[in-house]
Amino acid sequence: MSKNICVITGGANGIGRCFVETFVEHGSHVAFIDKDKDAGNRLAKRIGSQVTFIHGDIADETTITNFARLIIDRFGSINCLINNAAVSRKGILSDCSFEDFAYVLRVGAVAPYMLAKLFRDSFAPGASIINISSTRALMSGADTESYSAAKGAINALTHALAISLAGRVRVNSISPGWIDTSLFRHPLTAPGHSDQDKHQHPAGRVGKPEDIAALALFLANEKAGFITGQNFIADGGMTAQMIYHDEDGWSFEAKRA
Secondary structure (H helix, E strand, O other): OOOOEEEEEOOOOHHHHHHHHHHHHOOOEEEEEEOOHHHHHHHHHHHOOOEEEEEOOOOOHHHHHHHHHHHHHHHOOEEEEEEOOOOOOOOHHHOOOHHHHHHHHHHHHHHHHHHHHHOHHHEEEEEEEEEEOOHHHOOOOOOOHHHHHHHHHHHHHHHHHHHHOOOOEEEEEEEEOOEOOHHHOOOOOOOOOOHHHHHOOOOOOOEOHHHHHHHHHHHHOHHHOOOOOOEEEEOOOHHHOOOOOOEOOEOOOOOOO
16 A cells, blocks of 8 residues: 555654654554553544554564454555553562563563564564664663663663664664653643753753654654664753763762661
8 A cells, every 4th residue: 555654653652652752753554552442542533544543562573463454454565663551660679579470571672572572574674673762771760670671671672673684674773762642542631840950951851742643753764764773862961961960960979777
């Protein structure tokens, strides 16, 4: 079929919902999957015929296999796959269990691999895979092991797939920093950020889902045809700034045992 087909996981809320809306606005038909049935149905109803919503959990192999088959049967080929879905079950300080840790990895790394495999022979010429990682793959707070491990895995998967699928599909990842998704969730909540929240970012503000969607739109475009195997950090400059005690307004207070 001639229409541009974009497949998105975790598209019902947050950054994923912004991806759905942005790619539809730029002429794509978007097929998205999400565990949140109510939010997915609301979004699909509001947008109309330019979206296909499938309710399901991509941690389940049967679910993603059936999802991919449905898309291939209906559209024949796809132009873009955005692996956005992610969860956290915290980490070692919260006694994250074997199954919880494995579940986070199934959603955040196994499913993206399997979808790339399932769509391997159905990517249109010039197609693109965009994996959504996080600056948590590069730096961490306490008790984030499950999420951080999944995001580290998606970074490695990105460059591995870029080589394996060279000449067939470009593969890149985006690592967002602090992104306020409150306006892309239900119920809507007004964002509220202190001056400190804003100015700790060299860019002078907290990120928006639109910042990430704009980058994804570029990476999916043929104008990015020379870019593959790369991870793009979109965090307002936070990971670029070195922090020392009592410098540039920063101070450190050690935790009491």
